[in-house]
Amino acid sequence: MLGFALRRVTVGLATLVAVTLLMFLSVSALPGDQCSASLGRTATEGALARCRQEISGQGNIAVRYVRWTASAMTGDLGTSHVRKEPVAAALAPRLFNTFVLASVAAGIAFPLAIVLGVLAALRRDQAVDIGLPTLTLIGMTVPEFVSATMLVLVFSIWLGWLPGISMIPPDAPISRILPVIATPALALAFISMAHTMRMVRSCTIDVLESCYVHMARLRGVPERLVVWRHVLPNAMLPAIGIIALQFATLLAGVVVIKVVFNYPGLGRLTMDAISNRDLPLVLGIAATLAAIYVAVTLVADLLMFALNPRLRTVRS
């Protein structure tokens, strides 16, 4: 277990290095450097030259990357030159808001997805298994901003059941965020549920067709026991990995939906940072998103390893 964990952590760290390096290189290589971006259009030649000299005085790109990484490890992601505040300080409240939203969405989506996915697998080719994939198809293929807008149109405007687009400032306390969270959370949950349900269904079908399930049935084990004792525990193992990936997507992806609802999370911050060309902030967000992805998949892998007795005997 320890060996596996160590190897897995190493891979995770290497991934982080690869991703941040890619983002660092592209941010550095793009035209419109930090100086012209931070000083704005009114910058004088002299000020630009001074700024550029300051940056080149910090050494070449390799040195700068190492420095950035070293300070990032201490939690210092640099300073946003548009907001004039540390990147970490700009990120923290947004990250928290995004985490709240993703958790609410996950709380709705995953239990539903597991129940419905297993149900669809057990009642294969019956009405449940025909209706649900249609829903899945819509959830997976229709762009997220379309399903989100549709949700607003039907439930907020026509039926008036849900609050519409949120107009809360980014630093609002959580008590103000929660009431308006329902609509974006439902939109996120719908999409996440579609992906998860599909995978749960196919995992369950795989197990249902396995030899040991046939064997159990042949031994005359009652169907209810077959499902609870043999099918579910084995089908849920791969599901953990899928759910983890989906949770990472809820946190780090689906930027657009957060823009639709004007939710003060990472999505809107990303949009602002990019349109202002706030490169340190862009880099900080990218690193954070990558770290979230790496961390969530790492935890899921370790969990799956710990729960799966068959993997424990594998030594390499």
Next chain:
Amino acid sequence: MNRTSTALSDVRRVAKAVLVQPSGALGLVILVFHVLMMVVAPIVVPYDYAAQSASDMFLPPSSAHWLGTDNLGRDVLTRVMLGGQAAAVTTVLATTVAVAWGAVAGITAGYRGGLFDELFMRLIDSFQAVPWLLFVMLIAVTLGNAPIVLILVLGFCYGLQSARVARAATLDIVARDYIWAAKARGEPMLTILWQEIMPNIRNVLLVDGAMQWSWMLLWFSSLSFLGLGVSPPHPDWGLMISDARLYLTVIPWAALAPMIALSTFIIGINLTADAFGKALGIDRSAGEAGA
């Protein structure tokens, strides 16, 4: 002569296998409808797509404007009919770029194996953690949203997935007897890749490409929605939805029409690709579970 006739009968057989699946037939009908619409739209649209009119703002659907008008008094039907071309053409080209470089990289990795393959797969795995949308947005903002930029960037990002698919398909072929035979005959590597491996994984790449196209459309329309895809006033579904969203309570039709058009187009491609995969005996779900 003989070769063309077998190719023709192959096409007929596959088409039949697609059409007997209800979802495949439905998908193909939707897809053909959209493509026809895109071709004839520039000739048959009733109005100028950019013509604004202060007196015609926020009009509900009527006989003059079948789908009403938007906040600038522009005809929604005209704009919906024209709103797909830019996205469709850009994404088709980007998909071609993606499948092309992905296939070359994936086949090479799968065929060479060893350390090269190992490093390549590690790289692709770690790239899964890259926030690609942020990356593409960054490029679109700094380099501009010229179609060629978007085609290359989207093509690059999606090529990673194609490479994974191509590699898996190659690994499946590479240990077969006819490859050993070709190697034993002393055929050069390029000949083996092109004449022995390529024909055997062509279908996998095609179906994967079709699927990629639908995901690519999703991304492209998201970029448009964020104002980074097609530049106004040229109509584009993503951009139209983004604009009309602000007037959702007043003119829901201006948002609904492009929403339906975009969704059906993507679903149509998706269903068709899926049906082709089934007709050609390609199990896509196997690759997905591992992805």
